[in-house]
Amino acid sequence: MTAAILDGLVLGLQFGLLGVGLTIVYGMGGVLNLAYGAMAVASAIVVSVAMRSGLPAVPAVALGILTGAALSLLLNVTIMRPVYRRRGDQRVLLSILLTIGVAFIINGYLVWKLPIEALSLSIGGDAISILGVPMRVGSLLASAITILAGVGLILFFRRTTAGKAVRSVIQDEVGARLCGINPASVRMLIFTLSGAIAGLVAVTRSMTSPVPVSEGFSLTILALLVTVVGGLGSVKGAMLAGLILGVVNALSSFYIGSYITTIVLLVAAALTILLRPSGLFGEYT
């Protein structure tokens, strides 16, 4: 039981950060990036291929995160441009259609060219006992990195001028423009950051379980679940929602079986929407 909960927390931290990357883009520009999971997988595969070609782990990981950021930036300056010219429902729908297309392209290319590639970062060392449960070093390292990234993001949004500029665009775009803030460059910053987060999550996830080329869509769905439960546009909400869903996931695999875990997660998300339509945290960060 304790072991299941601890495993759930390790997984949940990653769910949370994964959700953060999707939710900040939604909160910011009112768009959904359904190529998000595919970009995470692409980052992971870049790390895997780089390491197989002899690059040491740390620079390979950096390259992977850069790949996520670069892919996201590319998306923002190309196919997202017509999306931002639309408003409201039209904007969301067009973003969904276009990014699903991108997801198919990335996914299709990877399955075609590198069908059996998967990133699996094995972190050595003896298991460390936590609350009497032996935890693998990989799990602990992944959790530490995720916590650092989450805290770093919250501090960025709370404390820095750039972070405040981002929040201002979310709260009142006209007000932000009147203050001299260019919403387009703030959106570009957030979209790029989102891609870097996708890359980072793919890397930390591969420390506990392999990330194969086919993982893209399930990562996107997970990120969507976390976003919905946490409240759109909320960093704190996404992290908390990730932890809750991670523990639910671990407990249901432990007691019920991993086959219906996805259904249990969907039910948990549906219940949250029924009880709190705006998610755990309605407001931004």
Next chain:
Amino acid sequence: MLEVRALDAGYNNKAVVNDVDIQVDDGEIVAIIGSNGAGKSTLLRSVCGLLPVLDGDVIYEGGSIANRPVYQISRAGIAFVPAERHLFPGMTVDENLTLGAYPKRPDSDRRALIFELFPRLGERKRQAAGTMSGGEQQMLAVARALMAIPKLLILDEPTTGIAPSLAVNTYQSIATLRDHGIAVLVAEQQVPLVLSIADRGYVLENGSIQLEGSAAELRDNPMVQKAYLGVA
């Protein structure tokens, strides 16, 4: 410093404001008076870039700013306080002020001046803007605009939705801006109040300028007295 020449502006390519010429000189307080729906907001919004300039030109410090993006006009030194204020409701007074100075770092002298003008804001630095009263929000909107150290402050109906005594205070604060070298262009329906501090004014009705002159001339004009000052 600001010259609006033969301006047409409006929504969906339909001009609400026609052939308007106005001018604001350095350090001047200029009033635009007119009834509800006369086109005052449309005029100010097109100067600030929130609405398109359909025809004519807006010259600021020698260059055209017509149809430039709002954020560029703001960075050039024109601060606009719309009637709807557009504050950041979930952020504190302090954070709203910090963003007013964007992209520069907030100037501490300017912050001190603002807390001198609006002591209430100094007492509420940590309060979320959305939880404040209408009058306080209006003060914050003006204060946020002043944080940018603008050369020209444009105000759209700064007394909307606030108590009459506060409205007088607001205009007293605006009058002191002259001493800081800030030019002010203000649209207002409360004509006696705004003419008490303005240097010059324009009467805007049905989208065009009907009358212009010094504040004293406007106060003494029979048409202004009849329409806006309640003098028979």
